[in-house]
Amino acid sequence: MTPDIPSPAGFANPVETWNRRYAAPGYLFGTAPNAWLAEHAGVWQAGQHVLAVADGEGRNSVHLARLGLRVDAFDPASVAVDKARAWAAECGVTVNFSVADVEAYDWPLGTLDGVAAIFIQFADPALRERLFRRMVDALRPGGVLVLQGYTPRQLEHKTGGPPLLSHLYTEAMLREAFEPAMSLEVLRDYEAEIHEGQGHAGRSALIGLVARKR
Ligand SMILES: C[S@@+](CC[C@H](N)C(=O)[O-])C[C@H]1O[C@@H](n2cnc3c(N)ncnc32)[C@H](O)[C@@H]1O
Numbered sequence: 001m002t003p004d005i006p007s008p009a010g011f012a013n014p015v016e017t018w019n020r021r022y023a024a025p026g027y028l029f030g031t032a033p034n035a036w037l038a039e040h041a042g043v044w045q046a047g048q049h050v051l052a053v054a055d056g057e058g059r060n061s062v063h064l065a066r067l068g069l070r071v072d073a074f075d076p077a078s079v080a081v082d083k084a085r086a087w088a089a090e091c092g093v094t095v096n097f098s099v100a101d102v103e104a105y106d107w108p109l110g111t112l113d114g115v116a117a118i119f120i121q122f123a124d125p126a127l128r129e130r131l132f133r134r135m136v137d138a139l140r141p142g143g144v145l146v147l148q149g150y151t152p153r154q155l156e157h158k159t160g161g162p163p164l165l166s167h168l169y170t171e172a173m174l175r176e177a178f179e180p181a182m183s184l185e186v187l188r189d190y191e192a193e194i195h196e197g198q199g200h201a202g203r204s205a206l207i208g209l210v211a212r213k214r
Contacts, residue, residue: 004162004199011162014122015101019075020105021199022057029056030197031087033063036148036208040186041082043114043144043210044069051138053131054102058084058095059154059196060118065093069114076101112138117147119160119200121167128167132177139213145182146210147174151189153205160200166204171205182211 011017022028037060044050046068052061055073057080065071065088068076075081078099082184090097115135123131132182135145147183149169150161161168171189184205188208 004119004160004192008068009160011122011124011164015076018075019079022077022079022083025057026197027083027087028056028199029059029119030195030199031057031059031062032196033128034059034148034196035192035194036206037116037118037146038063040146040208040210041067043146049111050116051108051112052095052116052118053135054117054120054122055084055097056080058087058097060116061095061097062088062091062093064116065095066091072096072098074098074105075102076104102127102134105134107134108138110137110140112139112140113143115139115143117145119148121148121149121162121169123167124164125166129177136181138214141213143213144210145178145213146208148208149207151207152189153207157203157205159202159204160192160196160205171207174207174209178209178211180214182213184209184211186210 042066049070055075055086061071061073073095081097081099152168154161194204
């Protein structure tokens with residue numbers, strides 16, 4: 001299985017690297033939503049406004065739109081966003097897609113009911129700090145973050161995710177990143193067999209978070 005970004009060089013040119021990966025036929029991570037997101041999407045009600053961060057080919061944003069949510073999504077890989085637009089059209093839903101990276105995206109401030117952050121481990125510790133701050137700041141009080149990532153044990157499984165320890169999450173790291181601004185309602189470190197296209201496939205060391213802004 002190829003890791004999410006196979007070599008350190010890929011991190012120097014993330015857009016080129018990701019566009020090349022997404023240029024292959026089909027959907028790299030499939031069209032079914034991430035299981036952690038699907039399990040916890042009930043935290044939001046139809047009509048609420050949610051942002052899907054680094055949404056790739058749209059499997060997660062389209063799922064949320066199908067639940068009746070008002071969905072914004074961004075990703076810097078235009079090839080992925082084109083595919084996401086096609087998937088949304090095929091499903092008959094509207095998602096407000098943008099081609100942008102974390103720094104260029106026009107983040108809202110204090111208004112969102114939700115943020116979905118699924119496998120956004122492209123971020124090194126410095127970018128991760130800025131990214132997590134943006135996500136928390138974008139939520140209104142009571143707004144909910146649903147996040148999924150890999151833990152360091154994933155370096156043994158090699159079934160997806162970046163091959164860099166500094167990009168992976170632990171429970172302690174997520175507590176430190178989000179408390180006390182957020183109340184952590186679910187924080188689970190677990191292993192599961194996942195099949196998300198060719199990109200994430202097999203036994204995986206995962207961490208899931210559901211957190212509510214205070
Ligand atoms: C592992 S994929 C996950 C995609 C999607 N969240 C999903 O679960 O299907 C990581 C995504 O992060 C995007 N990405 C890489 N660098 C980024 C950056 N600096 N800002 C925002 N997104 C970025 C990539 O284009 C890619 O779509």
